[in-house]
Amino acid sequence: MRAPDLSTTIAGIRMKNPLTVGSGTYGHHGVFGQFYPVETMGALVTKTIRSHRWPGNPPPRVHEVPSGLHSSVGIPCNDWDYFVAHDVPILKGLKVPIIQSVIGRTEDEYVEIVRRCSELGIFAGIELNLSCPNTKQGGVDFGYDPEASFHLVKRARDATKLPLIAKLAPDYSLLSRVAKSVEAAGADAISLVNAPRAMCIDYRTRKPIIGNRVGALSGTAIKPMAVYMVWEVYRAVRVPIFGMGGVTDYRDVIEFMAAGARAVAFGTINYVDPMALPRALEDLTTYLQENGIEDVNELVGAAHDDRDELLIPAENRLESEVPV
Amino acid sequence: MEQVFASVVFNRHLTGDYWLLEAEAPALAASLLPGQFVNVRIEGSAAPYLRRPFSVYRVSRDRRRLQIAYKVMGEGTGLMTSSIRENGRCDLIGPLGHGFSLPANAKRIAVVGRGIGIAALPTLADEAASRGIEVHAFLSARTRPNLVALDIFAEYAFPVVTHTDEARANALVTDALAALAQKVRFDAFYVCGSNRLARAVHALAQKQNVPAEIAMEQHMACGFGDCHGCVIAVNLRPSRGEKAFKEVCHYGPVFQTWEVVDASA
Numbered sequence: 001m002r003a004p005d006l007s008t009t010i011a012g013i014r015m016k017n018p019l020t021v022g023s024g025t026y027g028h029h030g031v032f033g034q035f036y037p038v039e040t041m042g043a044l045v046t047k048t049i050r051s052h053r054w055p056g057n058p059p060p061r062v063h064e065v066p067s068g069l070h071s072s073v074g075i076p077c078n079d080w081d082y083f084v085a086h087d088v089p090i091l092k093g094l095k096v097p098i099i100q101s102v103i104g105r106t107e108d109e110y111v112e113i114v115r116r117c118s119e120l121g122i123f124a125g126i127e128l129n130l131s132c133p134n135t136k137q138g139g140v141d142f143g144y145d146p147e148a149s150f151h152l153v154k155r156a157r158d159a160t161k162l163p164l165i166a167k168l169a170p171d172y173s174l175l176s177r178v179a180k181s182v183e184a185a186g187a188d189a190i191s192l193v194n195a196p197r198a199m200c201i202d203y204r205t206r207k208p209i210i211g212n213r214v215g216a217l218s219g220t221a222i223k224p225m226a227v228y229m230v231w232e233v234y235r236a237v238r239v240p241i242f243g244m245g246g247v248t249d250y251r252d253v254i255e256f257m258a259a260g261a262r263a264v265a266f267g268t269i270n271y272v273d274p275m276a277l278p279r280a281l282e283d284l285t286t287y288l289q290e291n292g293i294e295d296v297n298e299l300v301g302a303a304h305d306d307r308d309e310l311l312i313p314a315e316n317r318l319e320s321e322v323p324v
Numbered sequence: 325m326e327q328v329f330a331s332v333v334f335n336r337h338l339t340g341d342y343w344l345l346e347a348e349a350p351a352l353a354a355s356l357l358p359g360q361f362v363n364v365r366i367e368g369s370a371a372p373y374l375r376r377p378f379s380v381y382r383v384s385r386d387r388r389r390l391q392i393a394y395k396v397m398g399e400g401t402g403l404m405t406s407s408i409r410e411n412g413r414c415d416l417i418g419p420l421g422h423g424f425s426l427p428a429n430a431k432r433i434a435v436v437g438r439g440i441g442i443a444a445l446p447t448l449a450d451e452a453a454s455r456g457i458e459v460h461a462f463l464s465a466r467t468r469p470n471l472v473a474l475d476i477f478a479e480y481a482f483p484v485v486t487h488t489d490e491a492r493a494n495a496l497v498t499d500a501l502a503a504l505a506q507k508v509r510f511d512a513f514y515v516c517g518s519n520r521l522a523r524a525v526h527a528l529a530q531k532q533n534v535p536a537e538i539a540m541e542q543h544m545a546c547g548f549g550d551c552h553g554c555v556i557a558v559n560l561r562p563s564r565g566e567k568a569f570k571e572v573c574h575y576g577p578v579f580q581t582w583e584v585v586d587a588s589a
Contacts, residue, residue: 024551024552025550025551026550027550028548028549028550028552028574029549029574031549034325034548034549035326035327055568055569056552056555056569058557058569059542059554059555059556059557059569060542060543061543061552061553061554061555062374062543062544062545062551062553062554063543064372064373064374064400064543065373066371066373067370067371067373068373069373069374069545071545071551071553073551073552073553076552076569219373220370220373268545270546270550271374271375271545271546271550271551272365272373272374272375272545272546273365274327274417274546274548275327
């Protein structure tokens with residue numbers, strides 16, 4: 001049988017296969033490919049950077065929970081000059097599309113880092129990590145607020161010609177509205193889910209376990225929730241989706257793609273089973289062959305049989321709900 | 325550093341609360357330096373979710389096998405006792421981190437450990453002994469059976485000073501070390517397993533102007549640098565002042581004592 005076509009294009013970024021990694025879960029200190037060539041994946045999403053130096057959160061930063069990881073690392077970051085001198089030359093040498101993840105505490109910080117990354121001319125796209133409290137507007141995450149996320153993505157859109165990917169955290173109330181907001185503001189793709197907030201308390205001390213007290217939950221434990229979020233956003237928007245949240249193997253890749261993801265990211269599993277992605281790529285190829293699927297993109301949205309019907313009212317709602 | 329599916333030679337109770345896992349992993353064992361660690365997973369098992377990092381207890385003379393002494397503390401290590409079986413395999417990543425350094429021309433060193441912290445020291449003692457360096461051991465634990473590696477340190481012929489909490493009449497090992505250090509010159513100190521021991525060893529090292537190293541522990545997710553989860557606060561200068569968070573897996577697990585004693589942010 002002919003080898004299936006694994007390539008896909010998402011937000012204008014051509015990937016030789018739909019597999020990528022969650023920001024901050026692969027590579028460190030400019031070291032990539034410790035276990036397999038980074039070129040194995042369809043695109044590399046790098047650790048989130050800021051416009052300024054940031055120490056990250058106090059230890060302990062990680063705590064194991066059943067089937068998952070509770071953590072609060074706090075996105076530590078070197079200053080920009082260090083990034084340019086140390087990381088950029090290494091990134092330049094990688095033969096894979098690179099999506100640089102960025103974050104800020106204010107709109108201005110986001111715009112500044114987007115502009116700088118854009119000017120480097122080495123990235124295939126920029127991922128906006130919207131899971132940061134909007135300190136100027138009451139501290140709600142940009143990504144939980146349709147209006148704030150619209151304005152932020154709009155300003156980032158004006159600051160770069162690169163494909164923009166808005167990364168959202170799970171949310172049971174406004175997720176579709178936020179997704180439509182960022183789409184309307186010019187995002188070329190949506191990435192979800194970022195790790196949801198979580199807390200663990202030590203029953204002996206009755207105090208939170210990790211240093212930042214509030215952290216996130218990632219790993220297998222969040223997968224069904226993440227698949228649902230992808231499924232819901234797929235019904236609300238037309239831009240393509242990077243799906244992630246507890247992906248472990250090729251079966252999870254298929255699940256996320258069926259829910260609506262065009263590309264799928266391996267995250268926390270990279271810490272545990274660093275060969276998970278290349279193995280999933282092999283297994284996915286076998287699965288496609290065994291099921292007579294010639295193009296991996298046929299998997300996208302397979303779990304929906306009523307998408308067009310649902311999209312129409314969603315599109316209608318868009319007019320009244322998106323702030324401008 | 326690499327991932328190895330090592331064949332298990334044995335996995336059995338060692339002494340006290342400790343178990344001993346021996347695995348055949350020639351490439352890993354051959355390149356391992358004293359103080360480096362490995363990150364262990366029960367092959368193919370989803371539980372525990374994360375790997376468990378352990379210092380390497382011993383490397384066989386032919387450098388084909390390595391041993392890990394581990395304390396059975398919770399669910400993860402409990403599962404290790406029941407799921408990693410003789411003739412089976414275990415999933416190892418290593419060698420990881422930066423290990424101990426022995427000063428050139430060192431003639432005599434002291435290793436000071438408490439509890440499971442002692443398990444980080446035999447590989448160093450083996451290396452030192454192979455260079456003809458005298459190794460004096462000062463070991464402390466809650467109970468006598470928990471004094472791991474007593475037999476190993478006894479091989480080096482120098483009296484091993486021990487303390488157990490149950491034998492309250494015992495002097496503290498650090499007092500014994502300080503007393504001996506008045507009489508003979510140590511070229512380096514090494515400590516693992518207790519903050520109190522670390523402070524005492526650090527103070528003695530400063531007084532005598534001798535280098536002192538400490539092997540640190542921290543909860544880890546990956547062990548190979550990617551997650552940035554295992555940081556500790558570190559002094560950037562011996563005089564203290566400026567501090568930074570550094571990953572134990574990448575910059576450690578072995579640090580200079582001045583980097584970590586009284587460094588908590």
